[in-house]
Amino acid sequence: MHSPRFLGKPTYWLIVLATLAFAFAPLWHDNVELREELLLAAIYVILASNLNLMIGYAGYINFGNIVFFGLGGYFCVWLVSSHGWPLVAAALAGAAAVSVLALLFGLGILRLRGAYFALSTIGVNEGVKAFVANFTPWGGSTGIYLPIDAFAPLGGPATALWVIYFLLVAVMGLSLLLSFAIRNSKLGLGLLAIGQNEDAAAVLGVPTPRYKAFVYSVSAFLPAVAGALFFFKSAFIQPDDAFDLVFSTEAIVGVMLGGQGTVLGPALGAFVYEELRSTLLTAETFSNFQMVIAGALLLLIVLFVPGGLMGWIHRRWPRAKKVLE
Amino acid sequence: MSALLEVRGLGRRFGGLQAVDALSFAVGEGEILGLIGPNGAGKSTVFNLINGVHLPDSGSVIFRGEDITGEPPYRVARRGLARTHQIVQPLANMSVLENCVVGACFGRENLPLGRAEAVALEIAGFVGLIDRIGDPAGTLTIAGKKRLELARALSARPVLLLLDEVLAGLNPSEVERMIVVIRRIRERGVAILMIEHLMQAIMSLSDRIVVLNSGRKLAEGRPEQVANDPAVIEAYLGNPEDAAKLRGERPS
Amino acid sequence: MFGILASILDGVLVGAVYGLAAMGLTLIWGVMNVINLTHGAMIVAGMFGLYYLASAAGLPTYSAIPPVAVAGFGFGVCLYWIAVHRVIGRPPLMSLLATFAANLVLIGLGTSAWGTVLFNVPVSLPGLTYEGYTFTGTHMMAAVLTAAIAGLLYLFLYRTRQGKAIRAVAGNREAAELNGIPTTRVLALAFGLGVALACTSGALIATLFPFTVLSGAAYQLKSFVVTVLGGLGNPAGALLGGVALGLLEGAMTPFMPVSWTSIVEFVVFVVVLIAFPAGLLSFRRS
Numbered sequence: 001m002h003s004p005r006f007l008g009k010p011t012y013w014l015i016v017l018a019t020l021a022f023a024f025a026p027l028w029h030d031n032v033e034l035r036e037e038l039l040l041a042a043i044y045v046i047l048a049s050n051l052n053l054m055i056g057y058a059g060y061i062n063f064g065n066i067v068f069f070g071l072g073g074y075f076c077v078w079l080v081s082s083h084g085w086p087l088v089a090a091a092l093a094g095a096a097a098v099s100v101l102a103l104l105f106g107l108g109i110l111r112l113r114g115a116y117f118a119l120s121t122i123g124v125n126e127g128v129k130a131f132v133a134n135f136t137p138w139g140g141s142t143g144i145y146l147p148i149d150a151f152a153p154l155g156g157p158a159t160a161l162w163v164i165y166f167l168l169v170a171v172m173g174l175s176l177l178l179s180f181a182i183r184n185s186k187l188g189l190g191l192l193a194i195g196q197n198e199d200a201a202a203v204l205g206v207p208t209p210r211y212k213a214f215v216y217s218v219s220a221f222l223p224a225v226a227g228a229l230f231f232f233k234s235a236f237i238q239p240d241d242a243f244d245l246v247f248s249t250e251a252i253v254g255v256m257l258g259g260q261g262t263v264l265g266p267a268l269g270a271f272v273y274e275e276l277r278s279t280l281l282t283a284e285t286f287s288n289f290q291m292v293i294a295g296a297l298l299l300l301i302v303l304f305v306p307g308g309l310m311g312w313i314h315r316r317w318p319r320a321k322k323v324l325e
Numbered sequence: 326m327s328a329l330l331e332v333r334g335l336g337r338r339f340g341g342l343q344a345v346d347a348l349s350f351a352v353g354e355g356e357i358l359g360l361i362g363p364n365g366a367g368k369s370t371v372f373n374l375i376n377g378v379h380l381p382d383s384g385s386v387i388f389r390g391e392d393i394t395g396e397p398p399y400r401v402a403r404r405g406l407a408r409t410h411q412i413v414q415p416l417a418n419m420s421v422l423e424n425c426v427v428g429a430c431f432g433r434e435n436l437p438l439g440r441a442e443a444v445a446l447e448i449a450g451f452v453g454l455i456d457r458i459g460d461p462a463g464t465l466t467i468a469g470k471k472r473l474e475l476a477r478a479l480s481a482r483p484v485l486l487l488l489d490e491v492l493a494g495l496n497p498s499e500v501e502r503m504i505v506v507i508r509r510i511r512e513r514g515v516a517i518l519m520i521e522h523l524m525q526a527i528m529s530l531s532d533r534i535v536v537l538n539s540g541r542k543l544a545e546g547r548p549e550q551v552a553n554d555p556a557v558i559e560a561y562l563g564n565p566e567d568a569a570k571l572r573g574e575r576p577s
Numbered sequence: 578m579f580g581i582l583a584s585i586l587d588g589v590l591v592g593a594v595y596g597l598a599a600m601g602l603t604l605i606w607g608v609m610n611v612i613n614l615t616h617g618a619m620i621v622a623g624m625f626g627l628y629y630l631a632s633a634a635g636l637p638t639y640s641a642i643p644p645v646a647v648a649g650f651g652f653g654v655c656l657y658w659i660a661v662h663r664v665i666g667r668p669p670l671m672s673l674l675a676t677f678a679a680n681l682v683l684i685g686l687g688t689s690a691w692g693t694v695l696f697n698v699p700v701s702l703p704g705l706t707y708e709g710y711t712f713t714g715t716h717m718m719a720a721v722l723t724a725a726i727a728g729l730l731y732l733f734l735y736r737t738r739q740g741k742a743i744r745a746v747a748g749n750r751e752a753a754e755l756n757g758i759p760t761t762r763v764l765a766l767a768f769g770l771g772v773a774l775a776c777t778s779g780a781l782i783a784t785l786f787p788f789t790v791l792s793g794a795a796y797q798l799k800s801f802v803v804t805v806l807g808g809l810g811n812p813a814g815a816l817l818g819g820v821a822l823g824l825l826e827g828a829m830t831p832f833m834p835v836s837w838t839s840i841v842e843f844v845v846f847v848v849v850l851i852a853f854p855a856g857l858l859s860f861r862r863s
Contacts, residue, residue, distance in 0.1 A: 202398040
C-alpha cells in the first residue's frame with residue numbers, strides 16, 4: 001500500500017483527505033448533528049464502494065448486497081449481547097464469518113451470468129431474511145435488543161457514539177483504499193477484463209472462477225463491519241431493517257450515479273444521493289417517495305448518463321482521468 | 326521435430342451432428358500447420374476442443390507432453406497456448422495497451438503489472454498498433470481489431486498460437502501486412518496452428534497442411550502434396566475457384 | 578389422502594394463472610432479450626384495475642377483465658417507449674437496471690397511494706363439491722379463462738400478420754429488419770402484449786385471493802421460476818411450467834407454512850438455473 005506508485009497518485013491523497021475531512025469536521029464545535037449526518041453518508045459510501053467491486057469492476061450486479069450489511073450486524077449484536085464480546089472483536093469476527101458465507105453462496109450463484117446472477121442475489125437476501133426471522137437464537141422476527149450497559153466498555157453512550165463514528169470513518173477510508181488498490185492491481189485488471197467479456201478473459205488466462213469468488217467475498221467484508229457498527233449503535237436489530245432491499249437499491253443508485261467502474265465515482269455518487277435523500281425526506285413526509293426518487297434517478301442515469309458523474313467528468317476533461325480515478 | 330501439440334482421436338457431437346470425428350494430428354515445435362476445409366468442416370470446433378471451450382466426447386489433447394484434455398480455457402492459456410477468434414472479441418472499453426497487458430499478465434509468464442506493460446508495449450509495436458495504444462479497443466477498424474486480437478494472444482508469450490481466420494475481412498494490402506507479421510512470429514520461435522480460407526495465403530505460409538471435411542481428416546502433408554490430392558480436389562470441386570487455387574493456378 | 582389430491586388439483590387450476598402471468602414475461606424475454614422487472618408491478622396494476630372496475634364502478638367482475646387487458650397493453654407500450662427503447666441495443670444489464678428502476682418508481686407511487694392496505698374483490702361462483710372437498714368456482718373459472726386466453730394468444734402469434742412479425746423479430750431481428758418489418762414498432766407491440774398478459778393474470782388473481790400493492794413480488798418470482806422451467810421465450814412452455822409450479826405448491830401447502838413457499842420457489846429457481854444454464858453468452862462449455 002505504501003509503494004512509491006500509490007503515493008504518487010493524486011487519487012490516493014484525495015481519499016486520505018476525504019477521510020480526514022469526515023473525521024475532523026464534526027469535531028469542530030462538537031457538532032453532533034453533523035456527525036450523525038456524515039455517519040449515514042459514510043455508510044452509503046462504504047456500501048457503494050464495495051458494491052462497485054462487483055458491479056463496476058467484474059460486471060456482476062448484486063441487487064441483494066445489503067445481506068452482508070445485515071448479517072454483519074446480526075453476528076456482532078448477537079456476539080455482544082449473548083456472549084459479552086467487545087465491539088471491535090465482535091465486528092471483525094462477524095465480518096469474517098460473513099465473508100466465509102459469501103464464499104459459500106458464491107460457489108452456487110457465481111456460476112450464473114448476468115441477469116440470472118442479479119436475480120439470485122435478491123433471492124439470497126430474501127432467503128436469509130426469512131431464515132433469520134424464524135431463527136430463535138437471533139430473536140426471530142422480533143430481533144435483538146442491546147442493553148444500555150453494552151456501551152459502558154466504550155466509556156458510556158455519549159463517548160461510544162463518537163468512537164463508533166470514527167471507526168466507521170476508518171472503514172470508509174479503508175473501503176476507498178481497497179477500491180483504489182484493486183483498481184491499480186493485476187487482480188483489478190483481470191476483474192475489468194471479466195466485466196468486459198468474461199469468456200474472452202478466460203481464454204486470455206484470467207482465472208475467472210477464483211477471481212469472482214474472491215471479489216464477491218472481499219466485497220462482503222467491510223459492509224459487514226459497517227453493519228456491525230451501525231446496528232450496535234442502534235442497540236437494536238431486526239430482520240426487516242437489517243435486510244432492507246430499498247437500502248440495497250440505494251447503494252446501486254449511488255454506484256451508477258457516481259460512475260461505476262471508477263474508484264471515486266461510487267463514493268461521490270453515494271454521498272450526493274444521501275444528501276439529496278435527506279433533503280427530500282425533511283421536506284416530504286412519505287418515505288415511500290424515497291423509492292420513487294431513487295428509481296427515477298436510476299432510470300435517468302441508465303438511459304442518458306450511464307457513465308455517471310465520473311463518466312461525464314472524464315469525457316468533458318479527459319486529462320482529469322489521471323487525477324480523479 | 327518433437328510434437329508440441331498432439332490431438333488424438335478427438336471427437337465431439339452437437340445434437341445430431343458429429344462436428345469432429347476421430348481427428349488426429351500433431352503440431353511440431355516452430356512449425357506452421359494450416360487447417361483448411363470447406364465451410365462447416367468443423368475447424369473452429371477443433372480449436373474450441375483444444376483450448377477448453379468445449380469438452381470433447383472422445384479423444385485427448387496433449388500439449389508439451391501433458392494431457393490437457395478438458396482443462397478450462399484459462400489453465401490452457403497459462404500453459405502457453407494462446408488463441409485468436411474468428412469473430413473478434415476486443416475488451417472494448419479498455420485501451421489497446423490494456424488489452425495487451427491483460428494478455429501479458431495472465432499468459433504463460435504470469436507477469437506482474439509493471440513488466441507486463443513493457444511486454445505489451447513491445448508486442449504492440451511488433452504488430453503495428455503502437456500509434457493506437459491509448460485508444461479504446463472498440464474504436465479500432467476491423468483490421469485493427471484483428472491485429473489487436475493477435476497482439477493480445479502474443480503478449481501472453483505463447484509457445485503455440487492458434488489463429489482462427491485472422492485474415493478474414495481484410496483488404497489485400499492488410500492481408501499482405503498480416504502475412505509479414507505471421508512470418509515474423511514464427512521467426513521468434515512460436516509455433517502456429519492456423520485456420521484460413523484464403524488459399525494462397527495459407528498455402529504459402531504453412532509448412533504442412535491438414536484438410537478437414539465433415540469433421541474428419543481428409544488429407545495431411547506438405548502444401549504441394551495436399552493440393553494435388555484427388556480426394557481433396559474432389560471435396561473442393563464444389564468450389565472450382567478454390568480447387569484451382571489449391572493447385573496454385575489462377576482462378577478463371 | 579384425497580385432501581392432498583384435492584390440494585394438488587386446486588394447485589393445477591391456480592397454476593394455470595401463474596402460467597398466464599409467466600407467458601407475459603417469457604414473451605418479452607424471448608422477443609427482445611429484456612427481463613421485465615416491472616412484471617410484478619404490472620400484475621398488481623391488473624389487480625387494482627379489476628378492483629376499481631368491478632367493486633368501485635360496479636361492472637360485473639369477469640367482464641371487467643378485457644378493459645384491464647387493453648389498458649395494460651396501452652401502458653406496456655408507453656413503458657416501452659419511456660424505459661426500454663433506449664436500452665435495447667445496449668448490454669443486457671442496462672435493460673435490467675432500466676426496468677428495475679421503473680419498477681421502483683411504480684411500486685413507490687403505489688405504496689404512496691395505497692399503502693399496504695389489503696384489498697379484496699368479492700366474487701361468488703358456484704363451486705364443485707366432491708367427497709367433502711370443494712373446488713371453488715373462481716379457481717375453475719380462472720383456469721378456463723386462462724386456457725381461452727392462451728388459445729387466443731396462439732391464434733394471434735400464428736395466424737395474424739402482427740403475430741408472425743413478432744415471431745420473426747424474436748427469431749432474428751436483423752433478418753426481420755432486412756425483410757422490411759418495422760422492428761421498433763413490433764418490439765413495442767410485443768412489450769405491450771407481455772404487459773397486457775401480466776395485467777390480465779393480475780385481474781384473474783384478484784378474483785382468487787386478496788392483495789396489497791406489494792403482492793406483485795411473490796407472483797413475479799413465480800413467473801421467473803415458471804419461465805426458466807418452461808424455457809425462455811416459449812409461451813406454451815410457460816403454461817405447462819405454471820401448471821407444474823401450481824402442482825408443486827398444491828403438494829406443499831398441506832405440509833408447509835405459506836411463508837416458506839417463496840423460499841422453496843427461489844431454491845427451485847436457482848437450482849434449475851445452475852443445473853440447466855441458459856446460454857446467455859457466446860461460448861459455452863458443455
